[in-house]
Amino acid sequence: MSEKRKIAFGIMLQGPGGHMHSWRHPSSPVDASVNFNFYRDTALKAEAAGIAFAFVADGLYINEKSIPHFLNRFEPLTVLSALASVTSRIGLAGTVSTSYSDPFTVARQFASLDLLSGGRAGWNAVTTPLEGTARNYSRAHPEHALRYEIAQEYLDIVKGLWDSWDDDAFVRDRESGRFFDREKLHRLDHKGRFFQVEGPLNIQRSAQGQPVVFQAGSSDAGIGLAGRHADAVFTNSVTLEENKAFLTRVKQAAVAQGRSADEVKIFPGIGPIVGRTQEEAEEKYRIIRDLITIEDALAYLGRFFDHHDFTRYDLDAPFPELGDIGKNSFQSTTDRIKRKAKEKNQTLREAALDVASPRSNFIGTPDTIADELIRWIEAGAADGFILGFPVIAEGLDDFVDLVVPILRERGYFDGELKGATLRENLGLPFRESRYAAPAATEEKARA
Amino acid sequence: MSEKRKIAFGIMLQGPGGHMHSWRHPSSPVDASVNFNFYRDTALKAEAAGIAFAFVADGLYINEKSIPHFLNRFEPLTVLSALASVTSRIGLAGTVSTSYSDPFTVARQFASLDLLSGGRAGWNAVTTPLEGTARNYSRAHPEHALRYEIAQEYLDIVKGLWDSWDDDAFVRDRESGRFFDREKLHRLDHKGRFFQVEGPLNIQRSAQGQPVVFQAGSSDAGIGLAGRHADAVFTNSVTLEENKAFLTRVKQAAVAQGRSADEVKIFPGIGPIVGRTQEEAEEKYRIIRDLITIEDALAYLGRFFDHHDFTRYDLDAPFPELGDIGKNSFQSTTDRIKRKAKEKNQTLREAALDVASPRSNFIGTPDTIADELIRWIEAGAADGFILGFPVIAEGLDDFVDLVVPILRERGYFDGELKGATLRENLGLPFRESRYAAPAATEEKARA
Known part of the structure; x- marks a missing residue:
């Protein structure tokens, strides 16, 4: 019996990859960011390898200087929904802004994705840094602090709406004609500084209770938001030490909100480049770097x-x-x-x-990369990693073929998805409704 | 060679069906409105029968008196996207409100659905009649006339954003590193009464140019909107004569906007109940009626x-x-x-x-129903029909097994989808970009 900490992985689906000119790489379809078959095949490959979720980032403003494949890409909720019906276990997470959307709509769209995927949805709640976005949305861009105040209230609302119906609210008794139990319907009646939202939401909870909430901001305000609301946090800190310090701050922020440190998982973003030898890895890196x-x-x-x-x-x-x-x-x-x-x-x-073209600290042989991942996990610097391969086609193949077998052998990774929901595959508990009776909650915990 | 006018059909996917208590019918899964497998199987059955599109209506406000299966249902864009990847020819249309959303987001989500489905998306632009909606969206409900003024500007913006990139804008030349031709990128720079939207949109046009725009309001303002913007219009007029009068008004409104009468298709909503005999049909109707x-x-x-x-x-x-x-x-x-x-x-x-429990005028034998559909088409009262079966499971099976063969035999229906895009299957031309040179447009028309 292994006592080893398991590593959870996510993978960023961002067209050809994280590198600005990854579309030029010989392994990438040039139209990767709008090629649904490429998205599907990548998601299926990741799912088969035991990667817990696919993540689609987003932006709401472009100009001609933007990263080429950001100029033309799928919108997250639609492409994730399209992936939901052709995958079976992998989680499906995407970015939607709290500064440029309506909480009722966003609560519904993620709840709908969560329900139709069987409890595999995740929402990366971002406040949208790019000022230009305001010019596409008929309004002024809120400054940094205000954006986070809006986000706090926004997340309160969305999570409240998600609990509109108790898990056993829909009786659906054909004989009596009783469709639901009105005692198990909850109207939110939110009246706040930024929003007034009555509810209820017109969709039930899912197999995981609520979608997983991701967060990515690493400012003090971002950590405050994560402490209160996030189930998982992305970070782009670079070193093990920086990540460990960040993880500690986020978990402390969660504990300060009365939550358990285990209830929020930290995912550093890494961009591994794997070669059978160090020289081969360096050569792969140079080819990618020279695309720019x-x-x-x-x-x-x-x-x-x-x-x-x-x-x-x-x-x-x-x-x-x-x-x-x-x-x-x-x-x-x-x-x-x-x-x-x-x-x-x-x-x-x-x-x-x-x-x-940043040089990742995960360029190396399968063994050195596996060693480094294990070192971070054992040091308590991460709960898992979000894989942002510079070139996804080449990067995922190499990682699955070369690194995954080593992690499996060493007992740090299952290499398959054992849970049916995203929460299960991230080691997060079923999200109980805020209206659930403590007794019912305890009963479920014992089961 | 037949000169007969072909009938185009759409089907409403609304959980168990159009009847308020269709969930109680023995042929319905009780959870039909949140059962993705049921949506998928229904869409596949419709696609195999040659039905041109599936349509998902919507509402943004419920209370406990709402239609039971409206209390708990999928959101249109997510469920349509999930259907996109498991179907191949059927069009996928859904309702999104112009009064409670942002044009940049809606333009993107439909463009994304359109692209990932290979040109099969349709948007039913509604202005949202239910006043209660405002209480879920932190704002006041605009009155009827204002809603239509907003909608006119909203549709101008969305259609403008959809043409952000010319069809040949993305060069994607790996060797030179040239991803796009900046002469073929268009910024909208819309500054209007209700919205300011700079653009461009971060997604290209699809195989059908733009998503099909549906419209459903039948007031004077609704017909005005349809005349300017709609490719297809739903109507709930009841008699042939009412429908013919409505069709004539909408096509005149289109012509008044400089469009051709053929560019807007009229789809009366009908709810056929088919029996092998008239008595069997009447008995099926009574069983449905008595669910309430x-x-x-x-x-x-x-x-x-x-x-x-x-x-x-x-x-x-x-x-x-x-x-x-x-x-x-x-x-x-x-x-x-x-x-x-x-x-x-x-x-x-x-x-x-x-x-x-309205009594449809399409309750009868396969022959009488086929006769009636043909009579409407021959009288110029409709271009097709949107099938809102009171009970979809029983209704679609009966229609496909009993009515479709007669329509095929008589030459009014193909029984298969010959086009790859929704526009092709509705007899609508590829939607040229507003920036397309007239010469290029002519060239395509000749090809």
């Missing part, structure tokens, strides 16, 4: 700084002084870029290439 | 009148005087109910049962 030009790299860098035009600076001079540019968007990312440029005395060229 | 009680019938009637409480009146006295109740919701329906009650001297009981 310096012009692309500057545009990519600009994306984090409100599409700031970096072509006006000397490429080989020190990284420029930017003041408050980008402060209201990807704040933790821009802070990190500026800090690193200063610490390492980077030129603009070096910083741009570093950001656009 | 007078209490249910009063509640159902109240739904059209802002959930007015009809239990306070004498059941056997003449239909009560209601003044302006319900004027801002389902206006054309409430007008018809009141007119009919007056004309036929109905008591409240009679009017309620008549509304809740």
Whole structure:
């Protein structure tokens, strides 16, 4: 009997991959971001390998400098729903903004995905950093702190709506004509600072109770939101130490809200590149890195700084002084870029290439990568990993063929999905309704 | 070679069916409205029979008096997307409100469904009659005329966003690294009375150009909207003569907007009940009618009148005087109910049962039903029909087994879907981009 901690994996489905020009890679279909068969085949491969969920990120604003495959991509809820009916076990999570949507609609769409997938839905609640989004939505862009205040209330509402009907509310007795028990119907009657939502929601709870709530912001406000609401948190911290510190802060924030530390799972984002030898891995990395030009790299860098035009600076001079540019968007990312440029005395060229084609710390042989994953898990720096392969076609194949067998052999990974719901496969308990009687809850826990 | 006009059919997927208590019918799964396998099997059966599209209606507000299976049902975009990946030819249309959503999000979600289904999406743009909806959406309910003004602008925006990228905009040349041609990218820059939407949309056009736009309102404002924007219109007019008059008005409204009368197709809603003999059909109708009680019938009637409480009146006295109740919701329906009650001297009981379990004029033998459908088509009263079976499980089987063979034999129906896109299967042309050069458009028309 193994006492080893199991590693849960998710995989980002983002067209050809995480690298800005992954569409140019020989293993990618050039139209990967709008090729449903590619999404389906990738999801099925991940499911067969025991990866717990597929995750589709999103953005609501583009301009011609955006990452090429972001210009033309599926919307998360529709593509996840299309995947739901051709997969059977893998979780299906997607990003929807709390700043540019209605809680009643979003609660319904995720509840519907959750129900039709048999309890496999997840919602990554983001507050949307990109200011340009406001210009597509007839409104002003809320600043950072306000966005998180809106998100807190928004999540209260959505979770409240999800509990509109008790699990045994629908009697459906053909003989008597009794369809539901009105004692088991709950109207939310939310009246808050930003929203007034009466309810009830017109859809029942799912096999996992409620969709899994993901969160990704790593600012103080983001951690506050995660502590109160998130079942799982993505992070782009780079080192084991940074991740461990982040994990500790999020779990403390959860405990401060009266939750258990186990109720929130931390998923660092990693982009493994695997070779049979270290040289082969390095060669694969170089091929990917060289898909990009310096012009692309500057545009990519600009994306984090409100599409700031970096072509006006000397490429080989020190990284420029930017003041408050980008402060209201990807704040933790821009802070990190500026800090690193200063610490390492980077030129603009070096910083741009570093950001656009970052060197992952998961480039290596199957054994070194498996060792590193296990080291993070054993150190308590992560509960699992979200795999954002720079090039998904090549990356997933290599990972499944080369790394997964080692993790299975060492007892850290099952290599198959044993649960029917996403919560089960993440080691999260069934989400009880807020209206469930404590006795009923205890009974279920014993069962 | 037949010169006969072909009949196009759609089918409403509304859980167990159109009848308020269809869930009680022996042929229905009691949980039909949240049973994805039932949706899938029904859609596949319809597709195999040559039915051009499945349609999922919607509502954004319930209370305990709502139709039972409306209390708990899938959201249209998610269930249609889930159907997209398990069907291959049938069109997939759904309702989304223009009064309670954002045009950028709705444009994207339908464009995404359209792309992942290979050009089979349709959007039924409704303005949402139910006042209670406002209480789920933190806002005031716009009155009837205003809702249609919003809808006109909303549809201008969505159609504009759908043309953000020319059909040949995505070059995707791996060698040169050129992903798209920026001359073929169009920013909408809409600044209107209700919305400001910059664009572009982050998704390309589909195999049918744009999703098919459906419309259902039959007021003057509804017909105005249809004339400008709709590719297809649903109507619940009852007689051939009413339908013919309605069809003529909508096509005239389209022509007044510079469109061709053929560019907008009219689909009366019908609820056929087929028996091998007239007696068998009547018996099937009685079984369905008797699923309802007078209490249910009063509640159902109240739904059209802002959930007015009809239990306070004498059941056997003449239909009560209601003044302006319900004027801002389902206006054309409430007008018809009141007119009919007056004309036929109905008591409240009679009017309620008549509304809740209406007697379709398509109850009969396969031959009489086929005759009637052909009569409507030959009289120019319809381009097709939307099948809203009172009980879908029994109704679709009977229609496919008994009526379809007769229509095929008589040359009015193909019994198979010959087109790959919804537009093709409705006899609608590929939707050219507003930016397409006239020469290119002509070239395509010749091809």
